Amino acid sequence: MNPVDDTVDLLSAMIRNACVNDGTPDSGGEQRNAGVLLDHLSGTRAEVEVVEPHPGRVSVVFRVPGHDREAPALTLLGHTDVVPADPRTWSQDPFSGAVRDGVVWGRGAIDMLNLTSAMAVVTATVARRSEPLAGDLVFAAVADEEAGSRFGAGWIARNRPELLPWDYALTESAGAHVGSGAVTFTVGEKGSFPRRLHVRGRSGHASMPWGARNAALIAAEAAVRVARHRPAARPDERWEAYVRAQDLPPAATAGLLDPATLDDHLHHLGEAARFGHALTHLTLTPTVVRAGGKLNVIPGTAVVDVDIRALPGQDESEADAELHAALGELKEFITVERLGARTASQSGASRLQDAVAGAVGRCFPDRRLLPSLTAGGTDARFVRERGGTAYGFGLYTSAWDVGRYRRLFHGDDEHVDVESLRLTTDALQDVVESFLGDTR
Incomplete structure (x- = not known):
């Protein structure tokens, strides 16, 4: 054999x-x-x-x-x-x-x-x-x-x-x-604090969109805001070892080790940049958006699922604070449901x-x-x-x-x-x- x-x-x-x-x-x-x-x-x-x-x-x-x-x-x-x-x-x-x-x-x-x-x-x-x-x-x-x-x-x-x-x-x-x-x-491994956003709009006929509170549009904007939100970098000693093992120029290494400039230097990691970002940040990722069921009806409700991954030392209160910061005034139309909690x-x-x-x-x-x-x-x-x-x-x-x-x-x-x-x-x-x- x-x-x-x-x-x-x-x-x-x-x-x-x-x-x-x-x-x-x-x-x-x-x-x-x-x-x-x-x-x-x-x-x-x-x-x-x-x-x-x-x-x-x-x-x-x-x-x-x-x-x-x-x-x-x-x-x-x-x-x-x-x-x-x-x-x-x-x-x-x-x-x-x-x-x-x-x-x-x-x-x-x-x-x-x-x-x-x-x-x-x-x-x-x-x-x-x-x-x-x-x-x-x-x-x-x-x-x-x-x-x-x-x-x-x-x-x-x-x-x-x-x-x-x-x-x-x-x-x-x-x-x-x-x-x-x-x-x-x-x-x-990172912790996981998945959340579901329940969006409240107002139903109506799709032929009269002016002034409508379209839950699909609120959900879409909420998803975009969450995706664009940028929690601060939080590198640790493992990150420093990872960066120093990359054989990068000194300026790139220094940029990746400074929390204030880390994001601007992730491109130096090439295809591993996404992984590098995940190793140093709490991340919020909209993964599922559901709204509406009929072409000519403005939806009154919608749902957005958000995958949230947290670093060691970050708990679900910090995850929720980042989510609320991302949503801003849209929170008026959204109820957040906790789908689970697992610390790193x-x-x-x-x-x-x-x-x-x-x-x-x-x-x-x-x-x-x-x-x-x-x-x-x-x-x-x-x-x-x-x-x-x-x-x-x-x-x-x-x-x-x-x-x-x-x-x-x-x-x-x-x-x-x-x-x-x-x-x-x-x-x-x-x-x-x-x-x-x-x-x-």
């Missing part, structure tokens, strides 16, 4: 299964990818637990017992669902899983079926060893991460917490290169981080780990909520800078090269054996 071939084959198969999660309970169909992983680990000594909180929303937990009950355990936390993809905007079939010229194409190739496949391969390798490692290795292939994890890791944390060891975990979103000397290593989470340094640093250093001797936040949410937060340490993991070739890597998350023509799959699989095997190492 060749581990990288197995990773490629698993990735292609899971892409073809098209476990598309559109946020509705009956989407996802993760039982298909669960079946692929169950087949791959069949015949090994891995203990298996299957949970299905909703029909078709299957998560599978594989446990490879270690020989030392006192040794730390490690959870590999991979999700098996993907976001929708519009084939009209792709140059490839988004669910072909095709392998062409050393590249695997399809939805989930980056987020995160690539890493889930590597986790399965590494777990199977450990489960076939004649001698066990010291600590337990647990591979959790979970559903529903792309819609909040209410049927996946979140459900397990609330209803079956005994299935996972929560002390240490690795999950997605890391491994891109920064400058000539660093590789990203995700130690935390992060993990400190640990022995697991040391194991990752060692593995990355063996693949890239001239690179160091660069601890960073991720702008989006991951299942790592459930580990941290239970007091554990969780990191984002992965490893790509030096052709993958942060801009290229982040652009493909939920983007068109998602793909990953086979060499990066080899690097990820080999490095993950290294981390598992180092961290759970046999101490007899």
